[in-house]
């Protein structure tokens with residue numbers, strides 16, 4: 225099914241039937257989810273995350289197998305600053321003729337030439353207007369404007385921007401300085417209202433993380449998905465807590481949004497103590513992960529968690545979101 229009102233530059237470039245990209249969520253956007261999204265007409269980005277070569281190879285090859293060679297909507301995403309330590313997973317994906325590579329959190333310019341040489345389109349995720357020029361300079365075909373509502377990593381509370389004002393501001397900047405560069409909205413898009421809003425704000429589509437995290441194909445733990453269903457949009461927070469507990473050496477100014485569970489509440493106002501003496505808290509956290517106890521282990525979702533009430537198949541979810549957006553935009557046109 226194609227959705228006439230949702231036909232955008234982004235859907236045309238990637239031969240999509242709906243202008244949605246699966247966020248390349250580390251450890252959640254595996255091959256099954258990326259393939260399901262691609263088959264359903266969206267762009268499927270495998271979550272290459274921290275650049276684990278074996279994980280990336282396994283999940284990307286799974287997607288290739290499930291798509292039976294029809295990989296024109298398949299790509300992969302990586303955390304840019306982590307590539308500075310080891311880019312072997314990126315280099316391997318580039319041998320597989322990916323349609324797109326998405327880079328977030330760091331300077332994409334060192335990696336842009338080899339991505340272009342492999343024939344892949346570059347997608348760059350940014351959190352502030354001041355980062356856009358660098359992404360354009362890197363040759364990004366698509367910019368993702370990520371608001372601070374987003375699940376997972378993003379800009380911290382001091383520097384983070386809300387999606388509603390960030391997207392049209394970047395749309396205006398691109399219209400003036402790089403009109404061929406496309407724009408996706410990210411952060412808080414979880415249903416057809418969000419997708420329609422993204423298009424109304426001047427984006428060419430939306431990149432969806434949290435809502436697609438809570439699908440059958442996502443690799444997120446079932447207990448985490450169950451907790452998300454019980455949590456409303458007030459129940460997440462941004463902080464460094466889970467990065468410290470997971471030994472992730474994230475550079476400033478990025479931090480992490482997840483469900484604000486009991487362990488998070490315990491440490492969120494004592495970050496200096498946690499940084500100085502993380503051992504006991506890490507043990508607590510690791511036991512939580514081992515026991516699938518999500519009062520201690522983290523569930524990575526953004527404010528859109530308040531719009532998650534079930535765990536459908538990805539194709540069903542994408543069809544629902546697209547039909548809702550189509551209806552919203554149709555009703556708007558009729559006024």
Ligand SMILES: Cc1cc2nc3c(=O)[nH]c(=O)nc-3n(C[C@H](O)[C@H](O)[C@H](O)COP(=O)(O)O)c2cc1C
Nearest residue numbers: 247249250273328374375376411412433434524526
């Ligand atoms: C579970 C999870 C893991 C994520 N991992 C990554 C990642 O590895 N790389 C990345 O660029 N973005 C990552 N993100 C952020 C997404 O790219 C995107 O900005 C975000 O999900 C959009 O907001 P939403 O969650 O409200 O849809 C992650 C998000 C989630 C929810």
